[in-house]
Amino acid sequence: xxxxxxxxxxxxxxxxxxxxxxxxxxxxxxxxxxxxxxxxxxxxxxxxxxxxxxxxxxxxxxxxxxxxxxxxxxxxxxxxxxxxxxxxxxxxxxxxxxxxxxxxxxxxxxxxxxxxxxxxxxxxxxxxxxxxxxxxxxxxxxxxxxxxxxxxxxxxxxxxxxxxxxxxxxxxxxxxxxxxxxxxxxxxxxxxxxxxxxxxxxxxxxxxxxxxxxxxxxxxxxxxxxxxxxxxxxxxxxxxxxxxxxxxxxxxxxxxxxxxxxxxxxxxx
Amino acid sequence: xxxxxxxxxxxxxxxxxxxxxxxxxxxxxxxxxxxxxxxxxxxxxxxxxxxxxxxxxxxxxxxxxxxxxxxxxxxxxxxxxxxxxxxxxxxxxxxxxxxxxxxxxxxxxxxxxxxxxxxxxxxxxxxxxxxxxxxxxxxxxxxxxxxxxxxxxxxxxxxxxxxxxxxxxxxxxxxxxxxxxxxxxxxxxxxxxxxxxxxxxxxxxxxxxxxxxxxxxxxxxxxxxxxxxxxxxxxxxxxxxxxx
Ligand SMILES: Nc1ncnc2c1ncn2[C@@H]1O[C@H](COP(=O)(O)OP(=O)(O)OP(=O)(O)O)[C@@H](O)[C@H]1O
Ligand SMILES: [Mg+2]
Numbered sequence: 001x002x003x004x005x006x007x008x009x010x011x012x013x014x015x016x017x018x019x020x021x022x023x024x025x026x027x028x029x030x031x032x033x034x035x036x037x038x039x040x041x042x043x044x045x046x047x048x049x050x051x052x053x054x055x056x057x058x059x060x061x062x063x064x065x066x067x068x069x070x071x072x073x074x075x076x077x078x079x080x081x082x083x084x085x086x087x088x089x090x091x092x093x094x095x096x097x098x099x100x101x102x103x104x105x106x107x108x109x110x111x112x113x114x115x116x117x118x119x120x121x122x123x124x125x126x127x128x129x130x131x132x133x134x135x136x137x138x139x140x141x142x143x144x145x146x147x148x149x150x151x152x153x154x155x156x157x158x159x160x161x162x163x164x165x166x167x168x169x170x171x172x173x174x175x176x177x178x179x180x181x182x183x184x185x186x187x188x189x190x191x192x193x194x195x196x197x198x199x200x201x202x203x204x205x206x207x208x209x210x211x212x213x214x215x216x217x218x219x220x221x222x223x224x225x226x227x228x229x230x231x232x233x234x235x236x237x238x239x240x241x242x243x244x245x246x247x248x249x250x251x252x253x254x255x256x257x258x259x260x261x262x263x264x265x266x267x268x269x
Numbered sequence: 270x271x272x273x274x275x276x277x278x279x280x281x282x283x284x285x286x287x288x289x290x291x292x293x294x295x296x297x298x299x300x301x302x303x304x305x306x307x308x309x310x311x312x313x314x315x316x317x318x319x320x321x322x323x324x325x326x327x328x329x330x331x332x333x334x335x336x337x338x339x340x341x342x343x344x345x346x347x348x349x350x351x352x353x354x355x356x357x358x359x360x361x362x363x364x365x366x367x368x369x370x371x372x373x374x375x376x377x378x379x380x381x382x383x384x385x386x387x388x389x390x391x392x393x394x395x396x397x398x399x400x401x402x403x404x405x406x407x408x409x410x411x412x413x414x415x416x417x418x419x420x421x422x423x424x425x426x427x428x429x430x431x432x433x434x435x436x437x438x439x440x441x442x443x444x445x446x447x448x449x450x451x452x453x454x455x456x457x458x459x460x461x462x463x464x465x466x467x468x469x470x471x472x473x474x475x476x477x478x479x480x481x482x483x484x485x486x487x488x489x490x491x492x493x494x495x496x497x498x499x500x501x502x503x504x505x506x507x508x509x510x511x512x513x
Contacts, residue, residue, distance in 0.1 A: 139365030166407035167359055211360040214324040218348050220377030228382055
């Protein structure tokens with residue numbers, strides 16, 4: 001996948017948030033809290049617990065379905081960042097070789113189990129975060145964070161990150177395009193030229209940062225980014241948070257997977 | 270009314286790299302005057318305009334806006350009066366949505382919410398941009414960005430307007446409505462542009478800048494019909510005067 005398609009994909013995440021579904025219309029604060037609870041619960045699972053994590057897949061699947069977000073799109077995004085998780089977890093199968101279970105005649109070591117749990121936790125948390133943005137929009141999330149008491153400086157940073165990520169990507173694209181048009185047949189394509197292009201990008205970015213700051217001062221900026229508050233917490237939002245909390249609590253503290261397994265066995269007999 | 274006066278006295282400005290961009294600029298603009306600033310590329314128009322809102326401070330000489338001398342201490346106050354539109358709208362639209370961006374200034378002025386909303390809607394509809402309200406700026410075309418940048422400044426209802434190439438990316442119809450909009454703005458304004466027809470239409474007075482100096486200053490009709498003067502400054506007669 002090259003740079004251009006990546007860039008337009010970023011814009012797509014953005015456009016998904018324009019939809020009008022039940023999930024989109026929930027209060028951003030409710031969604032931020034629910035996602036936060038979800039992340040904390042998933043991360044709090046012990047190292048070897050894979051089975052316990054499985055029911056949590058329901059959360060992203062439900063959110064994507066109800067929010068009409070294409071699951072394939074989210075999965076692709078998760079895959080793109082997954083090398084990171086693989087890197088973090090790949091050593092445990094070699095370091096932790098105790099056999100903890102035998103599945104279909106094959107011994108399963110504790111290391112593989114913890115590797116699987118790392119991957120699963122990673123997929124769950126990343127997809128939850130992506131879904132939050134896809135159903136709330138990044139500015140919506142920032143606004144919610146601000147209203148939930150996040151320090152203004154932190155929220156401003158996030159907002160700028162979002163706004164100028166696109167500008168920076170466009171700037172980089174322009175530089176690459178201009179360079180591409182005038183570098184022929186291997187000439188002007190060496191590492192030194194590349195290093196200088198990166199340098200140009202850096203300088204342009206610094207210059208731009210300066211100009212943006214000036215523009216903000218011109219419009220009365222004094223540290224906080226004000227916004228017209230239009231958020232209203234409805235009973236639906238409270239119910240949503242409550243149900244999520246109960247669901248997460250149940251999956252965390254009761255062996256739901258085993259229960260379903262036993263139930264299935266019961267029906268089987 | 271003294272508070273809409275703009276006065277430059279022997280203003281010099283040198284960029285940190287040593288480029289002398291302004292070399293002794295002097296002029297005085299009284300309340301309600303509409304002044305065009307023209308000149309070749311690199312003449313110093315943008316540099317001059319950035320002195321109006323204190324983005325740049327003169328290296329020597331004096332800039333007076335209303336009854337305040339421009340210094341590091343007064344520039345905050347001066348910025349409340351002067352609305353500036355920059356040459357590059359991407360520098361100016363920094364909020365995540367068009368609506369939020371236009372609301373940014375009025376909110377910082379401490380207006381109440383209903384009032385802010387009203388100002389945003391009226392400013393956006395004056396630039397034909399009401400439909401863009403919920404879009405993020407990075408999904409706008411260049412001309413739409415310019416239009417929104419203009420609305421963002423108009424929403425603050427400034428006493429003085431400083432615009433750098435406001436019509437650069439606009440299609441003919443949007444350019445027309447910008448001209449109409451500028452004509453309705455009653456207070457002092459300074460417009461830097463290579464669009465000499467726009468200047469002729471909007472400004473009764475015109476200042477020609479060349480190599481950081483005021484080369485000519487007078488009624489737009491006289492200056493913009495002076496072929497020798499214009500050509501000496503890389504400019505040509507406005508189209509509307511060429512036909513005569
Ligand atoms: N940040 C900077 N650092 C150093 N020199 C600069 C900087 N910005 C502009 N200059 C120089 O200052 C001079 C005046 O530039 P300015 O941008 O004011 O020109 P301008 O009249 O607005 O031109 P244009 O019509 O192309 O917009 C030019 O010689 C330019 O090279
Ligand atoms: Mg300029």
